[in-house]
Amino acid sequence: xxxxxxxxxxxxxxxxxxxxxxxxxxxxxxxxxxxxxxxxxxxxxxxxxxxxxxxxxxxxxxxxxxxxxxxxxxxxxxxxxxxxxxxxxxxxxxxxxxxxxxxxxxxxxxxxxxxxxxxxxxxxxxxxxxxxxxxxxxxxxxxxxxxxxxxxxxxxxxxxxxxxxxxxxxxxxxxxxxxxxxxxxxxxxxxxxxxxxxxxxxxxxxxxxxxxxxxxxxxxxxxxxxxxxxxxxxxxxxxxxxxx
Amino acid sequence: xxxxxxxxxxxxxxxxxxxxxxxxxxxxxxxxxxxxxxxxxxxxxxxxxxxxxxxxxxxxxxxxxxxxxxxxxxxxxxxxxxxxxxxxxxxxxxxxxxxxxxxxxxxxxxxxxxxxxxxxxxxxxxxxxxxxxxxxxxxxxxxxxxxxxxxxxxxxxxxxxxxxxxxxxxxxxxxxxxxxxxxxxxxxxxxxxxxxxxxxxxxxxxxxxxxxxxxxxxxxxxxxxxxxxxxxxxxxxxxxxxxx
Numbered sequence: 001x002x003x004x005x006x007x008x009x010x011x012x013x014x015x016x017x018x019x020x021x022x023x024x025x026x027x028x029x030x031x032x033x034x035x036x037x038x039x040x041x042x043x044x045x046x047x048x049x050x051x052x053x054x055x056x057x058x059x060x061x062x063x064x065x066x067x068x069x070x071x072x073x074x075x076x077x078x079x080x081x082x083x084x085x086x087x088x089x090x091x092x093x094x095x096x097x098x099x100x101x102x103x104x105x106x107x108x109x110x111x112x113x114x115x116x117x118x119x120x121x122x123x124x125x126x127x128x129x130x131x132x133x134x135x136x137x138x139x140x141x142x143x144x145x146x147x148x149x150x151x152x153x154x155x156x157x158x159x160x161x162x163x164x165x166x167x168x169x170x171x172x173x174x175x176x177x178x179x180x181x182x183x184x185x186x187x188x189x190x191x192x193x194x195x196x197x198x199x200x201x202x203x204x205x206x207x208x209x210x211x212x213x214x215x216x217x218x219x220x221x222x223x224x225x226x227x228x229x230x231x232x233x234x235x236x237x238x239x240x241x242x243x244x
Numbered sequence: 245x246x247x248x249x250x251x252x253x254x255x256x257x258x259x260x261x262x263x264x265x266x267x268x269x270x271x272x273x274x275x276x277x278x279x280x281x282x283x284x285x286x287x288x289x290x291x292x293x294x295x296x297x298x299x300x301x302x303x304x305x306x307x308x309x310x311x312x313x314x315x316x317x318x319x320x321x322x323x324x325x326x327x328x329x330x331x332x333x334x335x336x337x338x339x340x341x342x343x344x345x346x347x348x349x350x351x352x353x354x355x356x357x358x359x360x361x362x363x364x365x366x367x368x369x370x371x372x373x374x375x376x377x378x379x380x381x382x383x384x385x386x387x388x389x390x391x392x393x394x395x396x397x398x399x400x401x402x403x404x405x406x407x408x409x410x411x412x413x414x415x416x417x418x419x420x421x422x423x424x425x426x427x428x429x430x431x432x433x434x435x436x437x438x439x440x441x442x443x444x445x446x447x448x449x450x451x452x453x454x455x456x457x458x459x460x461x462x463x464x465x466x467x468x469x470x471x472x473x474x475x476x477x478x479x480x481x482x483x484x485x486x487x488x
Contacts, residue, residue, distance in 0.1 A: 131415035171375035
């Protein structure tokens, strides 16, 4: 491993706990209408539409649209599935959609990034839009140097152009950039583009019920840890590894 | 004036003192070769090529290239003009070109931005590239939320698409965004796109010799202060005005 110049990060799951954040907002909105529904089930259903809708963009079936718009469309789908469509006005649904701007970072994220920022350029390389990433960073005090990812590439990970456009925007070669993610598939795609890779397992991404699931991505990633340039239990530990 | 959601900033001259920074690096490089030349004259000559080279891109005579490349080409031009071309290797010239990544912020910039960041999204809307802006922010501890401007629009200010693409990236309407600049022409172009405007005069941008020049942009801007939504002597004062 040669020391990278920049570290770029997956965000949903790797830097922030999207499931708790979306469930908290869903709980608030559902309770406000007197609806008795498990907010985590709602969060999981909403997130469940994430890959299929992006896939239409990746495959060229639909031009690039920001993830915020896909989230908003998927909110309609999920509300309809739960029989709740008529209960929310358009303004309320727009506000509900902002749940994705209010996702708590994992406890090590902000301190780890703050430390890494001393030595490296750090930026999200997420499928979230620049607008969403900027608001999420403000919410969680994430000290990014810039915002890269889907919006600047106008496509979605794991399409290679998202990683390559992110390196190019920093005027760095792929080998000078390290992708950090909790998902092996994200690291595989980055590695295929020539980036360095760091794995940070997030066993609680899908809640504690998955904590003992040995088929989870955190297990897969750890079992494959020889394939990544670095692997660390938290972003703070990653900073220790890279900065010593 | 309705309260904006985001403030976007001109950088060269408005946030950082490009002339002192470039002169400091030029002085170091010239002295290293035993060349006796006023580093401020060198800085002014280098910056003098800035508008003409960008104009070729704006007019469509050349596709978009990042400002770093234009700076590098202009360095060749200026070295040649001073009869110094043969004295620097390509590696030295690449390093010399990084002078633009080491520009000191005006004393009020980092504290003013840090304060503004509490209430607003803040981002550069500069002709500098994302890579240059990210490195400059690190050098001067400028706490941007995102980096907007020429690179994301793939054109140069004052072309309207640079301001409009910056608003769009934040998913805000132009009226929700305020452009902050020391140059009336930049504010005129932003205003024509529907953005709010704030003028921050920088009488020392071209050195103290221009301090008594009543034709300078800082005088023009102050004389036209009724035309801007806000005018403030420093970014810290701008924060006081907008946050009370």
